[in-house]
Amino acid sequence: MKPLTIRIAGGSLAGLFTAILLQKDGHDVKIYERSSSGLAGRGAGLVPQAELFHVLREIGCEHVARIGVVAKERIYFDAAGGIAQVVAMPQMQVSWDYLFESVHSRLSADSYILGRHVEAVHEDEDGVTLSFPDGTQERADLVIGADGIGSAVRGSLNRDAANSFAGYVAWRGLVPETALPEEASVLLDRFAFYVAPGIHALGYLVPGPHGEMQVGQRRYNWVWYRPTPAEKLAAAFTGKDGRRFEHSLPRGELSDERRALLRHDAFDRLPPPFALAIETEDNPSIQGIFDYEAEWMASGRLALVGDAAFVVRPHTAMGVSKAAGDAIALRAALKGTDDLSAALSRYQRDRWAVGKEIAAYGRRLAASAL
Template sequence: MKSLKIRIIGGSLGGLFAGILLQRDGHDVKIYERSSSGLAGRGAGLVGQRELFQILRMIGCEHVARIGVVAKERIYFNKDGGVAELLATPQTQISWDVLYATVLSHLAPNSYLTGHPVDQLIETAQGVRLTFADGNTEDADLVIGADGLGSVVRSLLNEQSRNEYAGYVAWRGLIPEAALPTEASILLDRFAFYVARGIHVLGYLVPGQQGELETGKRRYNWVWYRPVLQRDLRALFTGAEGRVYEHSLPRGELADERLQALRRDAVSALPPQFALAVETEPQPSIQGIFDYEAEHMVSSRLALLGDSAFVVRPHTAMGVSKAAGDAIALRDALSGSDDLAEALAQYQRQRLPVGREIAAYGRRLGASAL
């Protein structure tokens, strides 16, 4: 296909993957990220899947898949902290921070712009006009929505564009390995779980923020899934200064009295090792768990990618790989046709069934988790 002016909304890994592949095919690509500070430092660890390894080979940074911490086994705790079950299932947690920074470095200079929220899109037969929050506009041949859970693109393609709350949230902590008390050292170097009625908590080591793998320089990541009524989400996602967030509560926004309540709940409900891990985190975050399945991923000049099309539950550990698969499929469709509308239709035919399958898998895992 001839060179297109492509604009990508959303600068996380899915947007980066698509941007790099399409730039290398000769397209004029820019990525607009709403956050003014970018996304560096926001991740923990992720489990690599086939599509992720494939796209890393394609863009020449397969080596970052080796920057990870190996969990030698899985252990399941009893409430008193005793080990109920041990499974020899090694698994590597790749550094999200190193992956993101390395992939970003492969994008062409000056093509990743932060602090550029898009307020409106207007699609015509000739192209797409983007209107930014500051009032500036730009025209493009193709706009890719890689803007995740709060996508502004999906509503142009789908009558139903609202995320559906799954009935529970994930409290998250990410602490220096050295800060974890010695009484909780059994958590290190393994995937640890505690599962009971209404309770699902897990934890594992991830590399340090700069990819450090040495003992003592890594980080411990814990996740505690907890049921919450939908009517209580607004209060849950209200920050210490009163700001209300739509889908989550970021680090640093939890009021101290709520932090103390969380720690008391952990002592009451969790094995002592996990309670210590929760206590050690000074700034936990809260992630709402939502579902979304797009009926349409494309129009004649718009395409959805990653979570903007299918929000899948974190139990799948497939969000990044799904986005990578979308990026590869979109690039292949565009390179294989001279007709933009037909290329986008081909992309949708290939990826709609994949997204639906992963979303259904995530719901099954979620049902068994709580």
């Protein structure tokens, strides 16, 4: 396809993968990220899948896929902290921080604009108008919504743009492995689980923030899924100074009282190794678990990638790989023809069923785990 002026709303991994691939094909691409401070340091750990390896090769970051901690087996605790089951299932976990920084470094320096929130888009026959909160506007040939769970772009494609709360949240922590007490050392080098009625906790090691893999420089990532009534969600996402967040509570926003209650609940309801790991985290975060399935991922001059199109349950460990697959498919569709509308129609056909399948898979996993 001839070079296009392409603007991407959202600067997380979905936006980065898409932007880098399209820049490589000669398009004029810029990312507008609403955060003024950037996204570095916001992630934890993830389990890489085939699409992630594929996109890393394409953008020249294949080395990142080798920077990971291997869990030699999966273990399942009983309530007392004994190991009830061992499954020989080696698996590698990578650092979101290191992945993000490595991928970000492959983007042209002037292409990533912080503190620029795409508030709305309007599509017409000749292009797309992007609108910003300061009243300014910009024109583009193609706009890609990579703006995640709170996407402002998806509403221009779909009548129903609202996320659906799944009835539970994920409490998350990421601590230096050296912070874990000796009594929790059973967690190291293993992928650990505890599953009981209404309880699902897991944890694993990931590299350090700059890809460190040496013993003592890695980090322990834990997740505790907890049922939460919808009417209590607003309170759960209210920070210590009263600020309200829409879909999550970031690190550093939990009050001392709520942190103390979390620790109390952990020792009351979880096996001791997990409770000890949770106790070491001074700044846990809370992620709301939502569902969203776009009816339309693309139109004549708009496209959605990543969580802007399909929000899937984290149990799948496929969120980042799904975003990589979207970026790969969108690039392939655009390379295949000079007809933009036809290219986006092909992208819709290629990826919509994939998103539906992953979303359904996530719901099945959640039903069996909670």
